[in-house]
Amino acid sequence: MSENLHPLDIGLWCRVFPLAFEVARDHKLPLKEIRPTPAPEDMSKFGCCWPRLGVIHLVLRFKHPQTGEWMGPRPEANVWQTLAHELAHLEEERHSPRFYALLDTLLQDINDRRRV
Numbered sequence: 001m002s003e004n005l006h007p008l009d010i011g012l013w014c015r016v017f018p019l020a021f022e023v024a025r026d027h028k029l030p031l032k033e034i035r036p037t038p039a040p041e042d043m044s045k046f047g048c049c050w051p052r053l054g055v056i057h058l059v060l061r062f063k064h065p066q067t068g069e070w071m072g073p074r075p076e077a078n079v080w081q082t083l084a085h086e087l088a089h090l091e092e093e094r095h096s097p098r099f100y101a102l103l104d105t106l107l108q109d110i111n112d113r114r115r116v
């Protein structure tokens with residue numbers, strides 16, 4: 001795990017991980033596993049979801065594709081948005097109207113829980 005998680009992101013990860021499973025449980029989303037990934041195959045991707053496996057990978061910060069050096073952290077709000085996006089893909093693979101409706105619901109729920 002340590003090569004995939006920057007030490008400064010451990011605090012955030014310790015909030016993201018349990019909250020992801022709480023939200024998934026309450027919305028009946030089949031989440032099985034969530035992992036931080038610093039090096040998606042494509043740097044334009046902030047996360048990835050395999051709905052049939054129930055697996056989500058989430059970028060908290062990137063590693064430089066050539067040097068492997070850690071880059072700066074993503075803004076925390078963006079990480080939560082990506083989490084909501086990938087959770088929504090567990091139920092709806094395409095970016096359909098149904099997907100965006102679920103995304104809105106999940107974002108609201110995540111923001112509510114973060115305020116508690």
Ligand SMILES: [Zn+2]
Pocket residue numbers: 085089095
């Ligand atoms: Zn998407």
